[in-house]
Amino acid sequence: MTAEPKILITGLEKRYASSRNGEQVAVTGVDLTIGAGEFVCLVGPSGCGKTTLIQLMAGFEQPSRGRPTIDGRAVTQPDPDHIMIFQDYGLFPWKTVLDNVLFGLEARGVAPGHARTRALETLELVGLRAAAAKHPHELSGGMKQRVAIARALAVKPSVLFMDEPFAALDTFTRLRLQDELLGLWQAQRSTVVFVTHDLDEAIALGQRVVLMAAGPGHIQRIIPIDLPYPRERTSDEFARYRRELFAEFHLVHQWAANPGGDVEGRGGAGI
Amino acid sequence: MLVTWMRLGAMALPSATLTVFVGVWYLAAGYYPPEQFPGPQAVALALVELTQDGTLWANTWISLARFAGGYLLAVAVAMPLGLLLGRLPLIARALDPLIQVLRPISPIAWFPLAVLWFGIGNAPAIYIIFLAAFFPVLLTTISAVRSIPAIYLKVATNFGARPAMIFLRIIVPAAFPGIMVGLHIAVGTAWIHLVAGEMLGAQSGLGYMIVDARNFLRTDVIIAGMLVVGLLGLAIYQGMRALERLIGRRWGLAQ
Ligand SMILES: Nc1ncnc2c1ncn2[C@@H]1O[C@H](COP(=O)(O)OP(=O)(O)OP(=O)(O)O)[C@@H](O)[C@H]1O
């Protein structure tokens, strides 16, 4: 982990009002420190609070306890320096690819000439300069997500939050985009928080993998992945990490199925 | 080959329907005196007569002008109002009882008051067209704004867009395909009420031409007038469809 902390979370809890005046605890007792320029993956079974956690970090939700801080400042609302990328892209269908990428720059008041140059530059970065005049409905899913990434990168955010950004894509496109994302991250050195269901994706991308568990949502374990990039998905070390995560996942599932049961590893070893 | 035949069939079917319709009309009209139920040939002659003496053009233009006036006025008021109410749920809830009570009142029921307020002439007809278009546009605009996917707003706030920018650059275009549906419905209801409005309170226009013909027992002119109203309605509807497709393509919603 890099020395200086970028995102700091201590004792974070989020409760949602549920039916019959009840409350549901989505995540509780979350402690997590993310270094500047770090790439962290959040994984865990459905409903364990990954989306809740990332939305709290991005300022889309308000915590019930333990407000996260980024760069030492409390997160109270979404910030153009911390851009969220969604699974369903969030592109504006009535705008061309170029205008979509321009949106963030215009919202920031960047002069039109500069904005245009910058937008075309970032489109070039994701290999979509030729598609600048197209509308989102003319693009494949992978291209759409590239546009969303370009739109985010155009404003040079220091943090990228990504909530299962590649989950809707086919395997080949997903692998390609993973590599592209790593390339962009290594070039730009922004902090990336990446939610995924896919253990291989987490091992391929993350410097650390944060494994979450449900009932109520919490961090089960944090596993540093000490492999150089680009990571060889068929290597023995990769397989070792995969085994380790699967073993941990298995415990998580057991616990989710039988929350009262005494399963070793609950609340396990953080870093 | 098969495709060609199917395409020919697709064109032949509506023509066949029309031919049969005119044929049945012709035969049926033979059993009645022409003042009661004129045949297609009498109506065609009436159309020629109306075209030649200029009354058809004059009345059509005045009707179209009133229609455009009432309809555009309704859109100009209802669309911005709907955009605001869609974004201000509290005010929308406050106004809801009023809207719900006014909406089911037929624009025709407003007619006596409209004449009292505006006198005979263009104004009552325009007012009735306005009312007929107002509620469909208002209600579809409100629901179009409410059903804008939350993700658009999330993205816009994430990039730091200010409220004015969100309203003009996100809310308005995102709601537009939904609003278009309301504009479409409103064209239909407004056109229907145009004739009613002119029958009751005007001294010109296609509606007036039809009542006036009744006073002279010119049933051929009545049916000619009805035909023109129907054909113009169809033309406006098709124009609307074309506009809708154009916008759909622009918005990336075209199939
Ligand atoms: N807006 C909300 N209102 C009420 N409950 C919510 C809300 N959002 C999430 N929850 C609850 O919080 C818990 C965590 O949900 P969350 O969406 O964060 O899980 P997740 O790990 O992202 O799941 P998935 O992998 O399926 O996306 C769930 O039990 C969910 O029902």
Ligand SMILES: [Mg+2]
């Ligand atoms: Mg989720």
